[in-house]
Structures are given as C-alpha cells and as structure tokens.
Amino acid sequence: MNSSLQTRAIAEGGLMAVMTTLIALAGLYIPFMQFFIFFIWTIPSVIVIVRHGLTVGLISIAAASILIFMLAGPLSAIMAAIQIGSLALVYGYAFRNGWKAASTLLAGAIIMVGATLLLYYTVFLITGINNLNIFSQLNEVLEPTIEMYKNLGIIDPAKGITEGAVREIIQKYFQLLTYLFPAFFAMAGIASAYLNLFAAQKILHRFGIDVPILPQFRHWNLPWWVVWGLITGLGLNLAGKYWGNYIIEMLGSNIMLLYMPMLFILGLSVIMFYYHKYLSGQVIYRIMIPFLIFFMLPYSTMLLSILGLLDLFFNYRRLSGEN
Template identity: 25%
Template sequence: MISEYMEHRVNSLTESGILSAVTVLMALIGVYVPFLGLVAILLWPLPITVLVVRHGFRWGVMAAVVASVLIAVIIEPTVAVRLALAFAPVGLALGYGYRLGWSGIRLVTAAIVVSVLAKGIALMMVFFLTGIHPFSGQLEMLRESYTQAAEMYKGMGMNEVQIEMAKQSFEHNLGVIEILLPLVVVTMGLLDTMVNFIVAGKVFKRLGMEVPVLPPFREWRLPQAFAWLFGASLVAAYIGHANEIPILFQAGMNGYMAATLAGLVEGVVVFEYAMAHYNWSRWASTIFLIMIFMNGLLFQILAIAGILDTVFDYRKKFFGAER
C-alpha cells in the first residue's frame, strides 16, 4: 500500500516537472518566435489541463506556480504574471471539468467564464504594476505601421489628399478598436478556451480516455439573451452617443458587436442545417457562405437572421426539427 502511494507520488512529481518544463518552453516560444509564438501562447494552458486530469487539481496549481516562477526568472516577471493570471485558470478549469466528467456544454461555458474573468484581472494587474495601458503597445504598433505605409505611398507619388483621407479613415477605425477592447478580451477568452478544449480532447482520446463533446454544429442554438442584448445595446449606444456618456456608448457598442457575432454564428448554423436538409453538397454551401461573407449587406442579414432564430427557432418552425 505504501509502495503504491510512493510510486504514485513519484509519478506525479515526475510528470509535474516535465509538464512545468513544457509550459516554460512554450512561453519562450511565445515570446521569441513569431507566428508560432501565437499558437504556443494559446496552448499554454494545455499541460496544466493534462496534469489536473491525470493527478488532481493541486498538482495543476503547483505546476502553474513553478512554471510562473521559472518564466519570471528566465524571461520577465510581467510575462509570468500575465501568463499565470490570464491563461493558467483556463487550464485549471478545463482540467477540473474533465476530471469531474462534466458535459461538453457545461465544461466549455464554465471555462469561457473563467477565461474572460482571468484575462480581465490580468490586464488590470498589468496596468496596476506598470501604469501602462495593456493594449497601448499593439495600438502604437498599428499607428507606426500606417505611418510607414503612408510614407511609402507618398514616395510612390500618391495624391496627398487621398493619403489624408486614408489617414482619417484609419484613425476612425483605430478609435472603434479602442472602444471595442472589452469585446477583444471576451473574444480572447472564447478563442483560447475552444482551442484548448479541442486539442485536450484529442490528447485524452489518444490516451484512451472518454472525453465530453459538444453537440454537432448544425444543432447549436444560442439563448434568447442575445436577442435582448442586441436590442438593449442599440438603445444604450444611441443614448450614450446622444447624451455624450462615453461609458454607456462603449458598453452599448460592445454589447451590439457581441450580439452580432453571436447572431452570425447562429445564422451560419441555420444555413448549414438548411443546406443539409435540402441535400446540398458541402462545396455548394461553402461557396454560398463565402459569397455571403464577402457582401456586407448579406453578412448583416445573416447575423440578424441568426439573432431572430434565438427567439423564433426556424429549424423547428420550417424544418420540423425536434427540440
């Protein structure tokens, strides 16, 4: 009995050390290797998820702490803080849900909530420690890139009036990006959760484990709350703009865009369901979707149709789908 316990402890320590080293290596790739670094950062929580599932929540926390300390020493303390606060909770949440056998929907929903909260806390912590806006570097990089491009076009003889108009358009778009930064944080939380959920599922399947899965894409149906969010956000954005209340306008714009993106997903789901119902080929439906995404008006129609589907359920009304 004692020997089995000691063997388990040794295995846990060994695997924890190996996976901690993997997280440090992924952080190094994320900081110093272009393009591949983005993938490494997105998958940074994965070793923690594996460790929690195989050995328990405590081992996952210990590995995250050890990896963060090593990253602080090897790279930079602020990088360690950002990774530990923004990404480690995602790995812990996914591992915890996998270990308890949660359904795919419950697991993904909980992990997304944890991820978004973690990234919000990480950004506030970075601002508190450095006094620098978390996205200031990226926004400044965009401005510098545009300035260089404008100089290049000017050297090629481009009309200065056109360059000035392009500059005004660019500054407007950059202002929109700044307004939508909260939505960027939510999107980041959604993206890294889904990537790690999918990859972790493949890893655990290779290890012979049963893993929770999400319903088929054509059966997805988002809650009616997105329709209410869409309407309330339009009202909030209008009142905020008309009465010069920046925070209300920003909240309204972020809610509007979030609801629109959700409606777009729902619209694609309904479109795919209709194509399958009428036995259209995959190639035909893909071509039609590409055409829709390339046309601004059709793009908006698809998003609004998706938002309305959360209320009216077209698949049940028109195709007899059972709920």
Template identity: 20%
Template structure:
C-alpha cells in the same frame, strides 16, 4: 497501499513532464508568438488526469523554471496564464461540465488573465491603466501611418493609398469605440481554442471527456434577443440624454449580440449544408 503509491508516483512523473512541456511551450512562444493558446493546455490535462493540487504544483514548477530562463517577470506571466485558464479549464473538464458552461467559465478565466496581464504591464511601465491604454491606441495609429508610408514608397496608386488611410483610421476608431467587446470576443475565442485543443488531446489519450455539440447544432435560446434589445435601447437613451457612458455600453452590447447572432446565422447555414450534404 501499493496502488495509491503507484498513483502518486505517476502523478509526480506526469506533473514533472507536463511542467517541463509548459516551460518549453512558453519559451518557444516568447520567440514565435504562435503558441499562446497551447501554453495552458498541459496543466489543464494534468488536472483532468489527476487533481487540482497536482496541477497547481506543476504550475508553480513551470513558473520557477521560466523564471530561471527568462527572469521573474515571465515567471509571473506564465503562472498567471496557467493558473487562471489552465487550472480553471482543467477543473471544468474533470467535473464533466456541459460544453457551453465550460466555455463560459473558461471565458471568465481568460478575461481575468487579460486584466491581470494588462495591470502587470501598466505597473511595469509605471503608468496608470488609462494612460497605458491610450498609449496602445496611439501606437496602433502610428503603426497604421507607417504602413501607409510603406505602401507609398513601393509605388501604390493614390486611390489605393486613400483607401488604405481611410481603413487605418476606421480601424483606430473601431478600437476606441468597441474595445470592451473586442476584448470579450478575444477572450471567448481564446477559451474556445484552448478548450478544444485540450479536449482533442484528452480524446487521443483515451480520457473520457464531455461531448461537444457539433457547430451545425449550435443555437441560441429565444431569451438572448432581449440582450440585443437592451443594447439598442441603451444606445438610443444615451444619445437622447447625451450621456456618453450609457451610449458606450449600449454600443458595445449591441455589437456583441450582433456578432453572436452572426455566428448563429453561420451555424444555420452550416446545418443546411450538412443536412443537404452539400460541399462546404
């Protein structure tokens, strides 16, 4: 009985401290924009050390605290961030799921967070999601044009200005063509960073965590090649039938698997460096 009571007191104490830390991290991120990947970590740690209920209560307290400081909109945003990625990652780490599966589930949670944030932004702006997306792309284009104007004012040469304009136009076109794979890649990177930070902190706290395979040992199964083949087939079928939606799917699938195999190639090179004990 006494042990259970002590555990509950410890859970409440840690919950209060980590909820306060989440509030501080979010408020600091609003002004610095460098702590976005750290905000979900305290709640994930709390779930690992105690349970999902304690983490959910701390997430709610964090949202209330942020709401008192910054307002209801930020309250919803911080709750979405910690309730999706933080709680999901905490459950995966607590259940000692294999590292690739943990990253996969965390990526889905990160994608859900992005979608909810985008829908919330569209609702606040009183725009449809497609209209908001078009505005974001237009603003990206305008920002590129303003950057070129700044380069021109500081005396950049004509050849360099032409190259800068072409680069900005290319980036805008890539954003339109590969937006789905860009969003997915960002979600994977975000999930990997948050999971790695949470795992590092848990190790420092002497908490048992699932081992993460070294990057040099990372490899894809042979079945993954079918994804690349399917993307190429969809791309050619879409172009042959002149159906842009099929071409867009094929284009993004092909780009996604190309990036994936690029990472695989880097892992192979890294393995060679490690095996030969070459300077990295």
C-alpha cells in the same frame, strides 16, 4: 492518497511542468510556432488536474512558472502563471467534475478575459506601460502612415486628396477602433477559450481521458432569452445618445458588436443544418454555399446575422422536427 499514488502524481506533475515550460519557451523564441503553441499551452496542466486534482495542478503550474522565470524572465513567468495557469485550472476542474461543454466554454471565456486584464494591469504596475491605452498606441503610427501615403503618391492635392483630409479619416478610424475596443477584447478572449477547449478535447481523448464534447456545428443553438442582451445593448446605445452620455452609448455599442459574430455563427449553423439535411449529397452546393458566403461577405454577414437572430425566436431546426 497512498504513497505510491502520491509519488506518481508528483512525478507526473513535474513532467508536465517541464512540458509546459518547453511549450511556453517555444512560443516565445520560435515566431512561426506561436500560433500553434497558442492552442496547446494549457494541455499539460489540464491533464495533471484531471488525473490528480487541483493541488497537484497548482504545484505543477507554480513549478512551470519558476522554470520560465529562470529561463525567460519575470514577464514571461507572469504571463504563464496568469493566462496559462488560470485557464488550465478552469478547464481541468471542469473536465474532472463533468461539466457540460457549453458551461466549460463560458467559464473559460470569462476567465480568459479576466486573466488578460489582470496580466495587462500587472505589466503596467511593473513597467509603467499601459497596453490597454489603445488610442495613444494608434496615434503613434499616425505620422508614419501619413508619410507612407505621401511616398506612395496617395496624398495628392491636385487630385483633391489633401494631407488634412487623410489625417482626419485616419483619426476617425482610430477613434472608432478605440470606441469598440472592449468588444474586440472580449471576442479575442472568447476565441482563445474556444480554441484551447477544442485542442484540449482532441488531445485529452488521445490520452484516454473522457471529456464533454461540443455538439456538431450544425446543432449549435442558444436559448431565446439571449436576445435580451442585444435589446439591452440597443437600449443603452439609444439612451446614451439621447442623454449625451458617452459611456452609456459606448457600452451599448460594444454589447451589440459582441452579438454580431454570435448571431452570424448561429445563422451559419442553421444553414449547415439544412445543407446536411437536404443537400449534402449534391456536389454543386458544396461549391456554391462557401462561394456565396465568402465572396459576398458584406451581404452574407448581414443576412446570416439576421437569420441567427430570427432563430433565437423561432428555432427553425426544432420546427423541422429536430430535437
């Protein structure tokens, strides 16, 4: 790299470090901005990596972390370095090397889950606070919840609703959330990776940077062998119950739960494919389909998940002549 290009790379890296710092600070101190900041916090670092490589990107991320440390404290700087930095490095490297969009998303999801776990562990080492101990955190709100129910008149022994019965129901609900927490945690990582990827694709195109784009939603599909993960989850769940092994049973349940939104989305993709193929010109179906899906959600969730599962085997869109 000649001196002029090197100077330009360093200057742009510094500018993007300042932008990353401003975005992170806005997310920390402006509550209503946090949701939107979540989509774009990696963009400046991704742009630097795509244009100038990993070395300049690492320097930019380090500079941003130092600035955040000075302005917002060590915990915020650690969050920026671990979460923002790791995802930006993966996406920047993937875009720069022409990875497919699906591979980029998979790598981003894995990194996001791993980075979040690392962040929680680092915070635990520094503060002694275990943010992953979800059961103890839920139990802290048990008594205030019981008290609120009393004040609202929900707990009424005369109606057969006793405090003990309500307490037992809430505790069972908390236990279920704790039991399935790993799957919810992984879903959050996948959603975060997708939202950041979607925002990066849109914004980088505006900067004239060519990045791979996910196919249209109605063309989303998965290879048939993905179903083996669901079968494995079911097998582990049944084996855990048979042997009385809580860990194996919980692992199987979390794998199956992780598949549910994936199959639901796949089933919805099949519906949208046939809608665009046969019904897109008819206004009545534009109203009817969302109504049926969202206002009959318990039934539509199950039916679309089953449709998504069957699509793994039969690939309906290919049977319809779609390549």
